[in-house]
Amino acid sequence: MSRRRVIQCALGGSASVLLSNQPLFAETAAPAATPPPRPARAKSVIQIWLWGGPCHLDTFDPKPEAGTDYCGPFGKPLETKVAGIRINELLPVLASQADKFSILRGMTHGINAHETASYVMQTGHPEGDRIVYPSVGAVVSLFKGRAAGYQGQIPPYIVLTEPQGRFSEAGFLGSRYKPFATGGNPAKTPFAVEGIVAEGFSEERQRARRDLLHRMDTLAKDMPQHPAIAAMRRCEDDAYDLILGNGAKTFDLNQETPELRDKYGRSTFGQSCLMARRLVELGVPYITINYKGWDTHKQHFQIMRRQLPEMDKGVGTLIEDLASHGLLDSTIVWWGGEFGRTPKVQNESPWNGGRSHYGKAFCSMVAGGGFKGGQVVGATDARGEEVASRPIYPWDLVGSIYELLGIDTEATLPHPLGLTARVMPGKEEKLKSGGRLHEIM
Amino acid sequence: MPREPYEASSFSVPPCRIDAIIFTRLAKDGLVPALPCSDAVFVRRVFLDLIGTLPTGDEVAAFLSDKASDKRNKLVDTLFKRDEFADYWAMKWCDLLRVKAEFPVNLWPNPAQAYHRLVHTCLADNLSMDRFARGLLTASGSNMRVPQANFFRAVQSREPRSLAAAVSLVFMGVRQDSWTPAELDSLAVFFSRVGYKSTMEWKEEIVFFDEAKPAAKGPVNMPDGQLLPVPPERDPRSVFADWLIQPNNPWFARNLANRAWYWLLGRGLVHEPDDVRKNNPPSHPELLAYLEKEFVSHGYDMRHLLRLIVNSRTYQLSCIPVGDNPRTLELFGAYPIRRLDAEVLIDAICAVTGTGESYSSAIPEPFTFLPDGSRAIALPDGSISSSFLELFGRPARDSGFESERNSNPSAAQRLHFLNSSQIRSKIEKSSSLGKLLRNTGAPNNTATQLYTDILCRPPTETEKSLVREVLGAATNRKEALIDLTWALFNTTEFLCRH
Structure with missing residues (x-):
């Protein structure tokens, strides 16, 4: 078996050929990827997950006419590059890129609890009774990862920088489809990617240590053929391929110009966006940027003043940069959180100017990979409280993303217990739906 | 034999x-x-x-x-x-x-x-x-x-x-x-x-x-x-x-x-x-x-x-x-x-190094925080977790199936043990390392302490001589002790039940 093959198996690709004769360490086999129903437009996805729920009124669906009870201090939205589309006044970079992305103002699911809303948004499945579905990233790494020919050394599903932790991303697919979380902080030098980049350790010391480990591993030396020990050894080989191979170079943001790094913003979020572009260049199919800090029950507007410019520089520059590298056509950028926030500002104690969870109406944004730019899909009412036209349910959005990736939404997923589970909910589930986003695809 | x-x-x-x-x-x-x-x-x-x-x-x-x-x-x-x-x-x-x-x-x-x-x-x-x-x-x-x-x-x-x-x-x-x-x-x-x-x-x-x-x-x-x-x-x-x-x-x-x-x-x-x-x-x-x-x-x-x-x-x-x-x-x-269960493994590292972990649940609000040094095997609630536990296959407790606990080894887990800041800092802060540094006595005592603390057994003669050799060749005793500790943590014997 080739080295490449070994890495693929261990770092969460598919094909469990390697492990098939080892009862103790065997895993359930992944299926062969079903042939896509139509050619894929997109090769990669960058999911910008605003953890906690960003307010639709204060980002891509401003409502200055509703008055300060609703829009707070943000009464002067920016006109964007696309006539008639306005966004929050603190988002000038995004405004200058508005021809490249589309705003989904009709998002709705009606769930106000973080956990359940995150599950529904990140899986595209309604809350079920006994099946916990995998997240979009896990599904993409199943269908676009090793089995579909992804050859990179970097695992196919990367999280910058911490896992979301609100539900099990891999769902029933199991832990080999979990994302690789980088840890560390890309705004620092070096970007100490957990496990791959160890600050202050020369390559020479790494090699010397590995040699020492082999000399000291008495039990393994006694029986290298034991299936459990052989499996451990394969994992070690794969790990060192990343430590001593190209892994470290990939994550070295100093390979980019200081000007570009400044443009993204030297924040953890901004540099994560830049890192995501580098990963897309290497062909990594799915990258999630977990962006914390959007659950703003209190001090909402103070936090927005600080955070919106940071978000704007990161996302706006990412879209521009992807386009200038010729990558935007094949890369979906998906921006959003689990829900929106209460349109009417909560001025009463203890919130004193905060916004709560709001799943009835909110917005997301998509760009690239076959999504048209400069469009608005759906609309909320005058106060942003109800979807007034063209509702978009989580499965409408997620199904559209799969379509662009060429993933058959009718395909079955391998359930370890053989239960029937499909990529997207079928018609028999009779879910409310506004339909996939064909108007912008 | x-x-x-x-x-x-x-x-x-x-x-x-x-x-x-x-x-x-x-x-x-x-x-x-x-x-x-x-x-x-x-x-x-x-x-x-x-x-x-x-x-x-x-x-x-x-x-x-x-x-x-x-x-x-x-x-x-x-x-x-x-x-x-x-x-x-x-x-x-x-x-x-x-x-x-x-x-x-x-x-x-x-x-x-x-x-x-x-x-x-x-x-x-x-x-x-x-x-x-x-x-x-x-x-x-x-x-x-x-x-x-x-x-x-x-x-x-x-x-x-x-x-x-x-x-x-x-x-x-x-x-x-x-x-x-x-x-x-x-x-x-x-x-x-x-x-x-x-x-x-x-x-x-x-x-x-x-x-x-x-x-x-x-x-x-x-x-x-x-x-x-x-x-x-x-x-x-x-x-x-x-x-x-x-x-x-x-x-x-x-x-x-x-x-x-x-x-x-x-x-x-x-x-x-x-x-x-x-x-x-x-x-x-x-x-x-x-x-x-x-x-x-x-x-x-x-x-x-x-x-x-x-x-x-x-x-x-x-x-x-x-x-x-x-x-x-x-x-x-x-x-x-079998690889140690996620909870058992982190507790073992904490016990050997004399360090602690903090566990919390960010959901639902109000958040739950456990006192520092809590042991992972004693966590009362599956929603209280840490990235280590997730990485090492702690069950999500979604289904009640035994197979939800995944104790298979993975490359990502090996990366974590070989090279992560968490394991590195635990070794560097470890109380046993301090003890070894203060005790500049016979290398055989050093070997005995290292093996008993980490692998729960005395070293063999071959292992003692290996430790003697490593310490003898070292220009920096602290670095050598850190490397020895690191290597023992990464042995099959430590990582597994055997």
Whole structure:
């Protein structure tokens, strides 16, 4: 078996050929990827997950006419590059890129609890009774990862920088489809990617240590053929391929110009966006940027003043940069959180100017990979409280993303217990739906 | 020839019924069991398997120097009395019972903690398993005041069929899909009158026998062929419990005996351990029947089962199989090498380095934070976690299947151990490193301390000379000690039960 093959198996690709004769360490086999129903437009996805729920009124669906009870201090939205589309006044970079992305103002699911809303948004499945579905990233790494020919050394599903932790991303697919979380902080030098980049350790010391480990591993030396020990050894080989191979170079943001790094913003979020572009260049199919800090029950507007410019520089520059590298056509950028926030500002104690969870109406944004730019899909009412036209349910959005990736939404997923589970909910589930986003695809 | 330091030349325990069955079966296939494990291997193994905790250097030394011939049996009995025994087994039981505050089970933090506490107390008091099961199956009351009542809340659907499926998985080891629809419908009758209502107290919920729901129309056809009357005035759950917990019920005792075997020896006699069905027969039917009979005749005493198994020669085999036929491992001809469970592994690192971890649950609000230095095996709620636990395959407690716990090794886990800041900083801050740095004495003492602290055994002569060589060649003693510690943490011996 080739080295490449070994890495693929261990770092969460598919094909469990390697492990098939080892009862103790065997895993359930992944299926062969079903042939896509139509050619894929997109090769990669960058999911910008605003953890906690960003307010639709204060980002891509401003409502200055509703008055300060609703829009707070943000009464002067920016006109964007696309006539008639306005966004929050603190988002000038995004405004200058508005021809490249589309705003989904009709998002709705009606769930106000973080956990359940995150599950529904990140899986595209309604809350079920006994099946916990995998997240979009896990599904993409199943269908676009090793089995579909992804050859990179970097695992196919990367999280910058911490896992979301609100539900099990891999769902029933199991832990080999979990994302690789980088840890560390890309705004620092070096970007100490957990496990791959160890600050202050020369390559020479790494090699010397590995040699020492082999000399000291008495039990393994006694029986290298034991299936459990052989499996451990394969994992070690794969790990060192990343430590001593190209892994470290990939994550070295100093390979980019200081000007570009400044443009993204030297924040953890901004540099994560830049890192995501580098990963897309290497062909990594799915990258999630977990962006914390959007659950703003209190001090909402103070936090927005600080955070919106940071978000704007990161996302706006990412879209521009992807386009200038010729990558935007094949890369979906998906921006959003689990829900929106209460349109009417909560001025009463203890919130004193905060916004709560709001799943009835909110917005997301998509760009690239076959999504048209400069469009608005759906609309909320005058106060942003109800979807007034063209509702978009989580499965409408997620199904559209799969379509662009060429993933058959009718395909079955391998359930370890053989239960029937499909990529997207079928018609028999009779879910409310506004339909996939064909108007912008 | 026994291999140093893992094997001994003779057994320390007499042969028992388990061994007769296992060794005969191996011989039938022309297979030979491994040699007996050494005392040093046994002490670490039995600590990890019974209390999910590494022995300290002192505990190892005391055991090794004990000359009593029955010291292994005595050690087992002392372990049952340790607090960590209840911690570790409560962890396993709470995996099956899906004790988790949040999605998708949604017990909510207070009830989850109360539920965990109840399970923990039952295990610490060694409540017989028939009473334990009956308590869960028949409880009515508030989720906060009657923790048992959470059994019927720790499900994603409250349809009678789903409740029946949850009961059948935990207490019968049978998966929903192994029943025919008619069988499942029969079982569902017993859970068709479970009621739920909320109270004025935030997140309080009462589970009760809802007499307003229709009673069974007649006797129920049970999967064992019995025709069971369900009187309308009785809570049908208690009728079910009476049926389930009787000595000749073909599922209850057998399921727990099979799980006990699986928990200790890594593979069920029926494999997978929660997949009992007609066309999945046990590898050793006679042994399963024997364990089941012992369990029932000893009043459903779980410790009796565990004691029988760990005091057997089969359990006390070394992990080095004779020959390379994979059947040897499937037929229990050697102790199975398994990566330590996520919780046990992080606790072991913390204990050896004298460092702590902090655990919290960011969901639901209000957040839960545990005091620094809390042990992972004692975490009360599946929603309280850490990235280490996630990486090393702690079960999400979504389904209650044993296979949800993933102790397979992965490259990402190896990266974490080889090179992460977490492990590096634990080694650098470790109290034993400090001790080694202050003690500039003989390299042999250094080797002894390193090996006893980390691998729970003294070093062999070869290992001592290797340590001498490394320290002798080092220009920076601290760096050399860090590298030695790091290397031992990364050995198969440390990372695995063996």
